[in-house]
Ligand SMILES: CC1=C(CCC(=O)O)c2cc3nc(cc4[nH]c(cc5[nH]c(cc1n2)c(C)c5CCC(=O)O)c(CCC(=O)O)c4C)C(CCC(=O)O)=C3C
């Protein structure tokens with residue numbers, strides 16, 4: 438028997454129509470140090486996709502995959518879903534759990550890493566949601582899972598598949614650029630965040646593309662230009678690869694679990710455009726998404742916690 442009576446899938450949230458974009462961005466940046474110009478620019482990125490982020494669709498698919506994994510292993514645990522910044526909000530999920538009589542839930546967050554943005558900010562959001570709901574269940578975040586096979590194996594396959602997309606004559610020794618969301622250098626936990634990313638990058642590179650050069654770089658920096666963030670930026674890195682005589686790159690977004698807007702715009706539009714102008718062949722590896730192996734993680738992390746080996 439597990440000592441939890443529900444799983445709560447916790448994600449970031451994203452707009453699902455043009456009218457959602459500005460209120461969503463206001464939610465995300467409330468109290469954060471993000472210039473208004475940056476907000477307008479990011480709003481345009483969402484508008485290019487009809488004001489719809491793919492992230493909520495990914496969460497629906499992941500929730501279904503987790504439910505299928507629980508059912509296949511005889512684990513009778515309801516799965517709820519709530520977001521930090523958009524509907525369905527965490528507070529609504531917490532209220533629904535309370536109304537269903539849930540007392541103690543485990544939280545699986547759609548971020549594999551430590552650090553303030555990638556971990557602690559989710560815990561804060563869960564606690565804020567609980568504070569809004571009298572009689573809220575206890576909610577414990579499951580541990581980070583960047584080094585678990587359920588996260589790493591789909592990435593290994595994705596890099597192999599991306600390499601296979603390159604024209605054969607560009608494939609041998611093509612460099613890999615592992616990317617993650619940048620964070621301010623002053624952000625608590627950024628060293629652990631960067632160190633965990635490097636662990637995944639090294640492991641995936643070794644497994645999927647032994648002998649290929651690789652580097653960990655950053656994308657999607659925000660904040661005022663005067664504030665230092667983790668570098669190098671992926672765009673500058675592509676330029677350096679080109680200057681060093683490379684003619685192809687495999688971009689691998691190891692910092693994210695699904696192909697949401699930072700992947701679809703910041704990589705597939707923006708970074709791909711930089712590569713195109715440099716004449717660098719560009720392929721991008723898929724993130725785990727709703728891969729069934731990824732969907733085993735909530736169950737296996739729960740089993741570690743409770744000693745239940747289902
Ligand atoms: C480390 C990290 C992850 C990875 C971990 C994880 O996955 O959680 C991540 C994920 C995501 N970030 C997302 C969206 C945004 N992040 C922003 C702003 C910021 N992100 C930051 C960090 C991270 N972000 C930081 C330090 C800021 C500056 C403001 C602040 O200090 O908080 C802004 C405001 C505009 C801008 O400044 O770019 C937006 C719209 C979406 C949803 C995408 C979609 O809609 O499909 C996702 C999954």
Ligand SMILES: [Fe+2]
Pocket residue numbers: 618
């Ligand atoms: Fe972000």
